[in-house]
Amino acid sequence: MSHYEASIREPLINGNKSYHDITVDVAAPVEGKANKKWWIAFTIALVAFLYGIGCIAYTIGTGIGVWGLNNRVNWAWDITNFVWWVGIGHAGTLISAVLLLFRQKWRMGINRSAEAMTIFAVFQAGLFPIIHMGRVWNAFYVLPLPNALGSLWVNFNSPLLWDVFAISTYLSVSLVFWYTGLLPDFAMLRDRAVRPFQKKIYSLLSFGWSGRLKDWQRFEEVSLVLAGLATPLVLSVHTIVSMDFATSVIPGWHSTIFPPYFVAGAIFSGFAMVQTLLIIMRKVSNLEAYITRVHIENMNKVILLTGGIVSVAYITEFFLAWYSGSSYEDYIYLSIGAATGPYWWAFWALIICNFIIPQSLWFKKLRTNYVWSFFISIVINIGMWFERFDIIVIGLSRGHLPSSWTMFSPTFVDVGIFIGTIGFFFVLFLLYARTFPVIAQAELKSILKSSGENYKKLRENNHE
Amino acid sequence: MSNKTLQAIFDDDDVLLSAVKDLRAAEYHIEEIFTPFPVHGLEKAVGLPNTRIAIMAFIYGVIGFSFAVWMMNYMMIADWPQNIGGKPSFSFAENMPAFVPIMFELTVFFAAHLMVITFYMRSKLWPFKNAENPDPRTTDDHFMIEIAVSDDVNALEDLLKKAGAKEIKIKA
Incomplete structure (x- = not known):
């Protein structure tokens, strides 16, 4: 069988690795003991998470009046955080589904962690609309169930209900996609496990995966079809999230470019979060051979592309706000009114973080630099949070009725819940990093001979 | 035909693939193959019908x-x-x-x-299902072919050894 790959393509697996080396390297973080740094990070995340739980309990017990919302600005941090977290989730599906359809081999080093990030981020996202309902015990009203109050059905004309279906489909499909891919890797851990408890847990998790030929054939077909289904799904999710805004009549929200622009923004922020997590993980879990400079650079290229789309959308929005000639449009989140008004700082945070700083990725030196990539990923995460904050809060603070124009200031509860979700996210991710095979090792083995450094060198020497 | 099974272990996917082709050419019936990762072209070599x-x-x-x-x-x-x-x-x-x-x-x-x-x-995958791969190394870096055999296995063993099998076991 030919494993030929053009020699101009840089190797995706560095060093002199064999199949067994991949097994050992992927199993090492699971079989080893957590070091001090992991415990410190875990403790910080856990404390943040517990603080968040406290704030959520306070909100539910007292009512959402404890937030900084007012009559005019009736959506603020909660929906900002919701959109931010859902957006972050998009990168995982993009990497595992879209890159699979495009047969991009570099996805195999990073897809597992990116999908884990997706699932954990969507958990956080889902919390916000539910808490915002106020009476969380009635959250099941969003389901199309005949309820005890008579058969009053849900309203299928509402984008908020589309969101319920989109997010729950997205979460559950991502989960089974991720889990199906995990089966062979759990089986690998099961067959290596020495301690009986570990063996038991991984036998349970691996669903008795044995690696039969027919199973692999179905596995590959299922992965391909799931990728085909998840690709339009991931585009639909943020499209529908954007329709929460675009179908309203608030100036600045009522915008037809929202769907594609939100999707690009979601991928932009998601890849930034993958960068943040993986640049740390490759060091901490000794996976430098598998998550290489090539992976980081490729992700930076995706960030540059989607960041470019987002920037074009910003310019379009800014132009349209001016060109519409409507005085209300002059106060939308991308307008002269926003740039010079009371929310100037939020406006400029968005422009600097999302528009200006990412342009540095045009330089190969910078986009192949780990430290700079990490720095930029943090900047984009902040910038994308501000984008949603600007759309929601600046948009709402200046409506059609100037007498009700107002500002928004968050309370400690708003801040606390946000910090809590960040804590929850990292609690989940840190646990994942120590108990799950963080690289899709079975798939990675299938590209070792075509994209492994030692095999590539071997072929080149044979040709000469 | 008695119900004995011959298990041949390989440590390389390319060797496995050519061995499968040799076996098929010699008209042996391959019962099962266990691999640690999807080996491309293997299902075609075995003659497995497409999944529906x-x-x-x-x-x-x-x-x-x-x-x-x-x-x-x-x-x-x-x-x-x-x-x-x-x-x-x-x-x-x-x-x-x-x-x-x-x-x-x-x-x-x-x-x-x-x-x-x-x-x-x-594919019979669910919680509490026990794994059925006979050798734990087949989820790491080894490949196993199972072939149903009759009493005379010498010819088959020779063929497999020539094809590059690392270990050959016969299970009753």
Whole structure:
């Protein structure tokens, strides 16, 4: 069988690795003991998470009046955080589904962690609309169930209900996609496990995966079809999230470019979060051979592309706000009114973080630099949070009725819940990093001979 | 034919693939192959028919789509039509554009989940199911072919050794 790959393509697996080396390297973080740094990070995340739980309990017990919302600005941090977290989730599906359809081999080093990030981020996202309902015990009203109050059905004309279906489909499909891919890797851990408890847990998790030929054939077909289904799904999710805004009549929200622009923004922020997590993980879990400079650079290229789309959308929005000639449009989140008004700082945070700083990725030196990539990923995460904050809060603070124009200031509860979700996210991710095979090792083995450094060198020497 | 099984272990996917081709040429019946990762071209070499799971996914998708159409028509048009925000629900055709997102989501939901459930059932994967790979190394870096054999196995053993098998075991 030919494993030929053009020699101009840089190797995706560095060093002199064999199949067994991949097994050992992927199993090492699971079989080893957590070091001090992991415990410190875990403790910080856990404390943040517990603080968040406290704030959520306070909100539910007292009512959402404890937030900084007012009559005019009736959506603020909660929906900002919701959109931010859902957006972050998009990168995982993009990497595992879209890159699979495009047969991009570099996805195999990073897809597992990116999908884990997706699932954990969507958990956080889902919390916000539910808490915002106020009476969380009635959250099941969003389901199309005949309820005890008579058969009053849900309203299928509402984008908020589309969101319920989109997010729950997205979460559950991502989960089974991720889990199906995990089966062979759990089986690998099961067959290596020495301690009986570990063996038991991984036998349970691996669903008795044995690696039969027919199973692999179905596995590959299922992965391909799931990728085909998840690709339009991931585009639909943020499209529908954007329709929460675009179908309203608030100036600045009522915008037809929202769907594609939100999707690009979601991928932009998601890849930034993958960068943040993986640049740390490759060091901490000794996976430098598998998550290489090539992976980081490729992700930076995706960030540059989607960041470019987002920037074009910003310019379009800014132009349209001016060109519409409507005085209300002059106060939308991308307008002269926003740039010079009371929310100037939020406006400029968005422009600097999302528009200006990412342009540095045009330089190969910078986009192949780990430290700079990490720095930029943090900047984009902040910038994308501000984008949603600007759309929601600046948009709402200046409506059609100037007498009700107002500002928004968050309370400690708003801040606390946000910090809590960040804590929850990292609690989940840190646990994942120590108990799950963080690289899709079975798939990675299938590209070792075509994209492994030692095999590539071997072929080149044979040709000469 | 007695019901003995010969297990041959290989440590390279290319050697395995050529061995499978040799076995097929010599008209041996391959019972099963256990591999740690999907070896491309192997199912063709063994002569395994294509899986029909993608066809099932399509059918499940059609079911999901039909369910979405039926559900929204029943709830919004037939059972309790309401006038929400000046947008009355008189007929399915008029409301249809607003139903498209959920038609799409339920199509994907049904196709994805029912396909994965079908995969797990057909390949017998579920919690508390015991693994059936005879050698634990086949999830790491070894490959195993199982061949049903009669009493005379010398010719087969020679063939396998020549093809590059590392170990050969016979199980009753």
